[in-house]
Structure formats: structure tokens, C-alpha cells
Amino acid sequence: MNAKLDAGLTTRNVTRDTFDEVLVPTYAPAAMVPVRASGLDLWDQAGKHYLDFTSGIAVTSLGHCNPALADALTQQIHKVWHLGNGYTNEQVLRLALALTEATFADRAFFCNSGAEANEAALKLARKYAHAKFGESKSRIVSCLSSFHGRTLFTVSVGGQPKYTEGFEPLPPQLSHIPYNDIEAARAAITEDVCAVIVEPIQGEGGVIPGDPEYLKALREFCDKTGALLIFDEVQSGVGRTGELFAYMGKGVTPDVLTSAKALGNGYPIGAMLTTNEIAHHFGVGTHGTTYGGNPLAATVALNVIETINQPAFLARVKEASARIFANLDKLTADFPQLFGKVRGSGLLIGLPLAEGFKGRAKDFTKACEALGLMLLIAGPDVVRLAPALIVSDEQIARADQIMREAIDAMLNDAPAK
Template sequence: MQHNVSRELFDKVILPVYSPAQFIPVRGEGSRIWDQNGVEYIDFAGGIAVNALGHCHPRLIKALQEQSQKLWHVSNVFTNEPALMLAQKLIDHTFADRVFFANSGAEANEAAFKLARYYATKKFHPYKTKIISFYQSFHGRTFFTVSVGGQAKYSDGFGPKPADIVHVPFNDLNAVKAVMDDHTCAVVLEPVQGEGGLASATPEFLNGVRLLCDEYNALLIFDEVQCGMGRTGSLYTYQQYNVIPDILTSAKALGGGFPISAMLTTDQVSSVMHVGVHGTTYGGNPLACAVGCEAFDIINSPDVLSGIEKRRAIFIAKLEEINDKFNVFREYRGKGLLIGAELQPEFHDKARDFLNVATEYKVMILNAGSNVLRFTPSLIISEDEIQEGMNRFAKAVEKVVNA
């Protein structure tokens, strides 16, 4: 039986945990998308910071096509060449000595939290299990990661939560000191909070947390699922702070649109692990890693990384032009092309309204909470596309303001 593939079909067949736009994208190229009716949209959402090279980048297509004719899947009973190549690239360009591949940011974070507890209990004592996290943080949707995340709305209602997780205010070093003790196995944070409103960590805060972790033999985990892979102007955001974590998680842009994630760590931390302690069926599969290798090489290049701040400046300038007319933004947040525009108090709780109206004017944006608009475009979006998209967005802002 053939069904009409429409937005109405979504409401019938998909679990009602999303509220997608009324149009259905069917084709993308660069920073533009076309729907079922051939209507074109400019994409400032980037699949939530995933499509760092836009849609259907020719080099990623070539890598996927070539690998698809060689080897798709062998499981982790065997290794494969693309996985080893991508792991070596990550090690060569970061602090890491070891890599674990998975399929999503949540899975990479799950592995990181399990590793942190396993390391602490093996190296120190069985009660060294406390994880310190931060309000408004987001680390994934598995039960462990959503509990470590600092937004109760995502973890409430599912029964007893994993124990020994403490949340404190972000960028508040004294709050961390107040709960830090010899039972702490890890402090986990996003250098730029992705879903929590795009607040950036201060250098003083990150340096202070690093020193506390060293003092209490706790591991420092950086979740760079959203802010990593060139998004903020360097390969990984920790490199801008000169603060080195013990574990780092990466996903989203790592595959340029193909699902893949990685947990990076050191020889010292990984030394407690052994065969069978953790695993995944699809992690490190040849298709994902082949695409990841190509995406890594493109993103980790001077041409791409050097152009991110220039593009950010154009976005901010256009936002300021809009603000001069409509006075809707209170401040701008984030780093690089992880851009947040906090709404003025009179527009609080209306971020989703701006997002929805923007689609009416054929531009795709995001929100980060109910008070912040978020822009995570391709890292190689053209200046003309930024200008055109922001002109469309200005019309959407005008409609919301005058509603």
C-alpha cells in the first residue's frame, strides 16, 4: 500500500516527541534546501551544527560512494582501515592518545561517564563516583546522559535517576569548590553550552576547574559534541583556552552529516579498560569513518578555520542592523559560528515563534531554550548566502514584532 508522503503522515506514524516544520526538505546543496514543492530555503540551522560543510559536499559524497563499494560493516570483532585512519587523525591533532568510536553524541558521552567512574573506582576507591555537572547543560538523551545534563525537564518522569550526580551553576567556580571532594570522579562541562543558551565558559572558570580536578584526582570531561570540529574557530574549543581535558567527546560535525561520534582520552585514563568492558555494534563502521576522514581534513584546514570569525562578524553585523530597527536582542553569545542572540525580556519564551515565522520567509534557524535564537550554519557558507538569509530573517522578525 503506497502512502502519500506528507507532513500529515508524520503525525500518524512517528512517535510524538518532535514538532517538525510543516514543510519536508527533500534535497540540499551547500547552504540551500528545497522542499517537496521545489521551494528553496537558506539553511542557518545546519542540522543542529552537524552539516559543517553544508549539504552534499562533493568530497563527502565521493568518500561515501567509494567506501560503499568496498566495505559497509564488520562489527568490532574486526577492525577496519577508515576507523584506524580517523583515529590517527584525531590523535595527531589533539591531546588524545586513544579514541573510542560510537554513533551519536549521547553514546560518546555515555562512554565518557562510564570510563570516568570506572577509572576512579579502579585507581582510587569504590565510592569515588560523584559526577559534577552544570545547570542548563545538555549531554544526550540516554538515561545516564540526560541525568548528567542540567535540565530536569528532559530527565523527569522516567523513574529513579542514576545516583551521585550533582549540578551547580555554570561559570561559578566557588559553587564547584563547595561540592568538590575526594568522592568526585569527574567534572563534565561544555566549553560553550549548546542547548542551554550558548553561554561560554570564562578562562578563569576553566582554569580553576582544571586545578580542582588535579587536586582531587578527578577527571575533567569536555563535551564538545556541538562546539567542536571547527564550530567555534579552532578544531576543538579547548584549544582556545589552553586547558587540556582528560576526556573529550566529539560528534555532530565530525561526520559532516553522517552519524558518527568519538570519545578521546589519554593512555593513562584508558589504561583501566580491557576487552568487554564497553562496546558498540556500529561504532567505528567503515562508512562513517571514511566520511569522517574527509570531513576532518576539510574542516581542519587553514582556509576553513580562518574564515569562521569573518563569517561570524557578518552575522553579528546583520543582527545589529535588525536590532537597530526592532530592538529584539539583548546580547549576542557563543563563539565562531555557534551564535546565540538572546531576546529582550518582552520577547522571552518566544524563541520558537521566531523560528517558525522564519520558515515562512524561507530561512531555517534554531532556538537554544525559549529565550535565545541560535544560528549554526555551514562553516563555509558564502557571504552572499549570509546576506540573503539575514534579509529574509529580518522580515520574519518584523512580522513577529508587529504581530
């Protein structure tokens, strides 16, 4: 046997240093290595406990190792795992029915990630426009500071140059405009535009809610020019805002909607939802995926939708949100030198740092992590909170307590003026 394989592969000792030895360095993960989790509780290799207010970047919205989801997945594992796309399966059909019955959409396409869902949406928009108006209608408009995925196409559509540097030449016919700027949108969305893609709440760009009037203006401009309006709800969807999807609280209906992250609660699945009129332009063979809509992923997602899309559940998300916002409002009032005005929607919340502490969001999350609270950042200047939607009042209070304790570390290590 190869000497490298002598040790038991499933039991060999690994540490954070192993990451630096064998993984492509596309991430810089924390020093601790999580090994066990339940709900919002997580433990690392040393047995240290953490309160997780990240939910895997707004993914595990029903908590880690949710028992109902684990049971459903286990049952499906003993039935069928995978089928080639020459076949369908009962679970994906049930999931498609659940999503189309709950939304504006008539049709669903399933894939494995948010990037793939957005890739499908953008390809469909071009296909639709070329068939209906001709190939000259191909330009795509998106927003600066947006994030739509990491494929070459989606990362180019996203409005953050730091993610495209070194990957040139980029796909053509892409335009970027300021978020929440109606006049910039009016000028950009002309007859050659096939699609406008927008996050109803910018996530990676700083947790910035879209103004309802801005989103309504995008709808108006798209209707006028024949462009499709695509809502990227990869982060904001599946209950995160207290609505099943954020568009439902904005008074604007898109032509295409993309979803992923929380849809599978950590099991990889993405979805693109659209109407009959648009969907028929994706005929047999025009697009596809090997694993998309497989029975395992579809089973988990179906149970996620069934759990979250209940009035009482969504009402509790809004109640928990109000409690966290109240705590953060008091925190910013108590420490105005450190924090700016809290923003966001539901349980997708951004806490900007004040002028003197800009660039130090990661410092604050590290201080919280040392005290047992896991938080996110949304760029260098914004602390992001995205707890599981099942977060309790006690956990909300504990997070507030830890954040206040972490402030001492920030203030005692304040940068020189």
C-alpha cells in the same frame, strides 16, 4: 501480499500528516518536509527554497550532500560496509590517527552519537576512579542547563529537569552546579568526585560561552582532587568555533573529550578521545558498540577532519563569524525592544530575546521560515544560528535581510503588556 504493502514502499506518497500517524511523537517537526538539499540550500515537497542556517543542529558543517564526502562514501560503499568488532578496518585506524595527532589525546573510541560518546566518557571516568581510588570516588558534577544526551545516564547528568521528568528513579551520585560559577564549582568538586563534565560553550542551554577563567578553575579543582575533566564538544567541536575543538581556544586541556554531530556531517558517528593513562582502564570487553567506527562512518569523518583542520578553512570560519556578529550587533541596536546582546563563538551564535518578547524564540524562527530562512532555538528565549561552516558572504547578507523582514511579523504581533 499484505494489503498494507501493496503500494511501492519507496514511492508511496507521504506528507507531514504521515508523521502524526506512524511515528512516536517525540518531536514536533515543521509543517514543510524537506526533500532535496545542496550546500546551505534546501527545497521542500512544494519546491519552496530555504536558506538553511541550522545545518541539522550544527551537524552538516560542510553543507548538505557535500560532493567530496559523497564521493568518498560511494567509494567505500563498494569496498566494505560493516565488520563485527572482532575485526578492525583501515578507515577507522586512519581516523583515530588523524584525531589523536590533531589533539591532546592518545586514544579514540568510536560510537554512533554524542549521547553514546558521553556515556562512554562517564563510564570510563567511573571505571578509572574506582580502579585508582576506590568505589567511594563516584560522584559526577555537571552544570545546570547543560545537555549531554538522551540516555537515562546522560540525560540525568544533563542539568535540565524538563528532560528527566517521568523517568525516575534517576542514577545516583550526580550533582549540578551553576555554569560559570567558580565558587560553586570549588564547593562541589571534592574528594568523592570522579568526573566533572562541561560544555565549553553551552548549546541547548542558551549558547553561553564558558569563561576561560571558569574552565581553568575546573581544571585546577580536578587536578587537586583527582577527578577527570570531560569536555563535551559534541556541538562546539570540529571547527564550529574557528578552532578544530573549542578547548584549543580556551587555554584548558581536558582529560577526556567527546565529539559527534559535525564529525560525520550527518552520517552518524561519535568519538571519545582520551590519554593512554586513562584509556587502559577500558580493557577488552568493558565497553563496546556494534556499529561504532564502521568503515562508512569512519570514511566520512576522516574526510571531514581532513577538510576542516586546515588553517585557511578555520580562518574563514572566524571571518564569517565576525561578519554575522556585526550584522546581529546592528540588528540588536536597531531593535533593542526585541533582542538582547548577541553571544557565542565562531558559527555557534545565540540571539537572546529582550524582556518583553521572552518565550517567543520559536515565533521568530517560524516567521523566518515562512520567508525562507531556517533557524534554531536554544530554549524558549534564544534564537540560535549554526550555519554550515562553508557559508558565503552572500548567504550571510541574505540571512540578515530575511531576519529583518521577519521582525515586522514579531512587532505587529507583539504580546500585550
